[in-house]
Amino acid sequence: xxxxxxxxxxxxxxxxxxxxxxxxxxxxxxxxxxxxxxxxxxxxxxxxxxxxxxxxxxxxxxxxxxxxxxxxxxxxxxxxxxxxxxxxxxxxxxxxxxxxxxxxxxxxxxxxxxxxxxxxxxxxxxxxxxxxxxxxxxxxxxxxxxxxxxxxxxxxxxxxxxxxxxxxxxxxxxxxxxxxxxxxxxxxxxxxxxxxxxxxxxxxxxxxxxxxxxxxxxxxxxxxxxxxxxxxxxxxxxxxxxxxxxxxxxxxxxxxxxxxxxxx
Amino acid sequence: xxxxxxxxxxxxxxxxxxxxxxxxxxxxxxxxxxxxxxxxxxxxxxxxxxxxxxxxxxxxxxxxxxxxxxxxxxxxxxxxxxxxxxxxxxxxxxxxxxxxxxxxxxxxxxxxxxxxxxxxxxxxxxxxxxxxxxxxxxxxxxxxxxxxxxxxxxxxxxxxxxxxxxxxxxxxxxxxxxxxxxxxxxxxxxxxxxxxxxxxxxxxxxxxxxxxxxxxxxxxxxxxxxxxxxxxxxxxxxxxxxxxxxxxxxxxxxxxxxxxxxxx
Amino acid sequence: xxxxxxxxxxxxxxxxxxxxxxxxxxxxxxxxxxxxxxxxxxxxxxxxxxxxxxxxxxxxxxxxxxxxxxxxxxxxxxxxxxxxxxxxxxxxxxxxxxxxxxxxxxxxxxxxxxxxxxxxxxxxxxxxxxxxxxxxxxxxxxxxxxxxxxxxxxxxxxxxxxxxxxxxxxxxxxxxxxxxxxxxxxxxxxxxxxxxxxxxxxxxxxxxxxxxxxxxxxxxxxxxxxxxxxxxxxxxxxxxxxxxxxxxxxxxxxxxxxxxxxxx
Numbered sequence: 001x002x003x004x005x006x007x008x009x010x011x012x013x014x015x016x017x018x019x020x021x022x023x024x025x026x027x028x029x030x031x032x033x034x035x036x037x038x039x040x041x042x043x044x045x046x047x048x049x050x051x052x053x054x055x056x057x058x059x060x061x062x063x064x065x066x067x068x069x070x071x072x073x074x075x076x077x078x079x080x081x082x083x084x085x086x087x088x089x090x091x092x093x094x095x096x097x098x099x100x101x102x103x104x105x106x107x108x109x110x111x112x113x114x115x116x117x118x119x120x121x122x123x124x125x126x127x128x129x130x131x132x133x134x135x136x137x138x139x140x141x142x143x144x145x146x147x148x149x150x151x152x153x154x155x156x157x158x159x160x161x162x163x164x165x166x167x168x169x170x171x172x173x174x175x176x177x178x179x180x181x182x183x184x185x186x187x188x189x190x191x192x193x194x195x196x197x198x199x200x201x202x203x204x205x206x207x208x209x210x211x212x213x214x215x216x217x218x219x220x221x222x223x224x225x226x227x228x229x230x231x232x233x234x235x236x237x238x239x240x241x242x243x244x245x246x247x248x249x250x251x252x253x254x255x256x257x258x259x260x261x262x263x264x
Numbered sequence: 265x266x267x268x269x270x271x272x273x274x275x276x277x278x279x280x281x282x283x284x285x286x287x288x289x290x291x292x293x294x295x296x297x298x299x300x301x302x303x304x305x306x307x308x309x310x311x312x313x314x315x316x317x318x319x320x321x322x323x324x325x326x327x328x329x330x331x332x333x334x335x336x337x338x339x340x341x342x343x344x345x346x347x348x349x350x351x352x353x354x355x356x357x358x359x360x361x362x363x364x365x366x367x368x369x370x371x372x373x374x375x376x377x378x379x380x381x382x383x384x385x386x387x388x389x390x391x392x393x394x395x396x397x398x399x400x401x402x403x404x405x406x407x408x409x410x411x412x413x414x415x416x417x418x419x420x421x422x423x424x425x426x427x428x429x430x431x432x433x434x435x436x437x438x439x440x441x442x443x444x445x446x447x448x449x450x451x452x453x454x455x456x457x458x459x460x461x462x463x464x465x466x467x468x469x470x471x472x473x474x475x476x477x478x479x480x481x482x483x484x485x486x487x488x489x490x491x492x493x494x495x496x497x498x499x500x501x502x503x504x505x506x507x508x509x510x511x512x513x514x515x516x517x518x519x520x521x522x523x524x525x526x527x528x
Numbered sequence: 529x530x531x532x533x534x535x536x537x538x539x540x541x542x543x544x545x546x547x548x549x550x551x552x553x554x555x556x557x558x559x560x561x562x563x564x565x566x567x568x569x570x571x572x573x574x575x576x577x578x579x580x581x582x583x584x585x586x587x588x589x590x591x592x593x594x595x596x597x598x599x600x601x602x603x604x605x606x607x608x609x610x611x612x613x614x615x616x617x618x619x620x621x622x623x624x625x626x627x628x629x630x631x632x633x634x635x636x637x638x639x640x641x642x643x644x645x646x647x648x649x650x651x652x653x654x655x656x657x658x659x660x661x662x663x664x665x666x667x668x669x670x671x672x673x674x675x676x677x678x679x680x681x682x683x684x685x686x687x688x689x690x691x692x693x694x695x696x697x698x699x700x701x702x703x704x705x706x707x708x709x710x711x712x713x714x715x716x717x718x719x720x721x722x723x724x725x726x727x728x729x730x731x732x733x734x735x736x737x738x739x740x741x742x743x744x745x746x747x748x749x750x751x752x753x754x755x756x757x758x759x760x761x762x763x764x765x766x767x768x769x770x771x772x773x774x775x776x777x778x779x780x781x782x783x784x785x786x787x788x789x790x791x792x
Binding site for chain 3 (some may be wrong): 290291292295296332333334335336362365366367368369454455456457458499500501502503504506507
């Protein structure tokens with residue numbers, strides 16, 4: 001079981017190294033993902049053209065693939081980049097946004113799953129849809145409690161050989177054997193678009209500079225949730241929350257992390 | 265004539281139901297539109313790929329089509345989604361951004377108009393261009409006063425059988441027979457990009473949960489304008505205004521709506 | 529050597545005229561670029577479809593081409609718009625984002641350079657890559673000090689017959705003969721995505737309303753840097769900095785410009 005001190009050590013190492021994180025992500029999430037990566041200390045690159053996606057995956061420290069806004073040419077780039085990442089042992093994250101909502105989305109996510117993502121991060125509906133269980137997907141918002149998807153996550157992790165994270169009120173991270181719960185965040189975070197996508201991007205940054213995917217994922221989600229939780233204090237609404245979250249990712253220090261992170 | 269109490273009732277009903285609103289909108293507007301929908305209480309989905317746009321229109325409570333950043337494949341998706349919406353009786357909104365500025369834009373907007381949008385929302389230049397009158401379109405900013413476009417709006421509503429809203433200093437909403445004016449907002453709102461697009465998205469949310477398109481449009485624009493007006497108080501500039509608007513959409517309560525909305 | 533009074537005069541003239549600036553820019557930068565242009569007093573249009581890019585370049589006061597997120601059809605639009613701009617004597621700006629990072633990017637930037645951009649604005653890595661010198665490009669962040677790229681910039685300006693600006697701790701602007709340094713900004717600006725892209729957009733606005741490209745570029749960068757410098761005061765992190773920068777672009781007055789701008 002990782003400790004808050006482990007979280008701080010992983011965060012500090014990431015900030016020191018400032019890893020280059022390639023994102024093939026949706027149009028809505030690009031802004032928040034890039035800004036969250038910069039604020040946290042990483043170096044984002046939004047590179048998705050088929051002409052360069054594979055090239056870039058060869059120099060990135062991690063690759064984040066997010067299917068939020070899909071088109072056939074982007075799906076090809078996602079495959080190219082994920083394939084290069086797998087071949088080179090570069091960690092890559094799959095964010096199966098709204099899997100289950102349309103057949104195109106579910107099929108795309110399932111095909112990417114074949115390329116063994118280091119980490120899959122989604123909400124309960126998305127993880128259930130991916131695992132083939134019956135989710136009640138309604139757009140990109142989760143309508144299932146995270147806990148209901150825990151079995152599906154473990155099953156999925158068994159299939160990919162990687163880590164699966166189900167985020168929600170409590171985040172559950174599993175590699176099929178070990179399971180860690182991260183408590184934190186704030187319900188108002190669900191009122192800001194692309195929060196989950198930004199969390200996936202931060203997972204990518206931690207994966208790039210940590211040896212162990214389960215630990216990296218737990219640490220990333222703990223830091224992101226803590227930043228959101230702190231940002232929500234005194235925020236009248238989601239507009240304020242969004243920019244304060246970036247300030248928190250930038251200013252979080254050892255004391256705040258050690259005293260604020262809650263793992264179980 | 266709707267009353268401020270009607271506006272509150274429509275807003276409250278929308279928040280209770282949290283409708284799923286599909287947006288095929290421009291790259292610049294996606295962020296603000298999605299965040300405005302979330303803050304107001306709806307559930308946004310940005311789904312525009314031809315492979316899934318029609319599918320998704322089948323499950324959405326409303327569809328918002330915005331031609332701000334065009335490409336041929338997106339235009340096809342717009343037609344697909346609008347056609348499904350029309351067939352199923354799902355309300356859909358057309359936002360003819362910068363119609364009149366290039367022939368491609370004017371042609372695209374005119375073709376979508378054939379699919380009988382439930383509501384068309386634009387500024388005076390755009391509505392004039394769409395109605396075939398001579399606008400002096402200059403990018404996406406309106407250079408005609410809203411009032412000049414009122415006749416064009418009524419004419420357009422007669423052609424589509426739907427509602428047409430001309431937004432500006434005063435918003436004018438008409439179904440060709442009845443006309444309602446919504447006073448509110450703040451001039452600084454014009455200094456934030458995609459404000460009109462976000463207003464269109466909010467119209468979509470209200471359409472999804474109201475029976476009557478004219479009423480829904482008036483209520484949506486009244487709520488959006490009030491949020492902007494309140495957000496502008498004490499804002500030194502458009503940067504602050506933008507996030508405060510989201511906070512206001514999230515926190516607006518009955519008292520604020522009843523005392524703040526001005527219809528005539 | 530321009531004076532702070534020249535900067536104010538150019539800014540004031542730009543605000544009076546509110547030029548229409550066409551941007552073919554990347555997905556991440558669209559939001560901040562459009563909002564920065566609006567806040568500063570210009571009229572942005574994000575028009576990149578091949579069906580209308582050339583048309584629109586014919587009516588724009590300036591064209592800004594940014595290769596941040598590339599795809600083949602957009603590259604064609606970039607060429608179309610730049611060609612129209614050159615033919616008509618409309619100023620156009622090239623922002624060679626991450627040139628040097630992939631061969632696709634470097635090749636695209638080099639080809640656009642053949643169309644004689646009025647201004648090229650990049651960080652040191654990008655300018656070095658473009659000039660054929662050896663940059664150590666790492667994503668979109670600069671890893672070379674601006675000063676190292678000054679020779680490359682002068683060389684490049686000689687080749688295009690235009691102006692080249694290398695932005696960093698100190699911005700260096702040259703037409704190959706004259707060189708002006710602009711001191712300002714804040715290191716935290718590098719923690720907000722698309723800041724450089726927004727600076728390029730503002731250069732476009734000033735070019736549209738000034739006679740002299742070197743002066744226009746110096747004035748634009750001085751105003752943008754000053755806005756960022758003032759926004760950083762008291763900002764706890766990059767989230768706050770971003771919206772305050774927009775407020776500053778909107779509120780900057782003669783006194784602030786005269787007392788704050790530092791040129792050498």
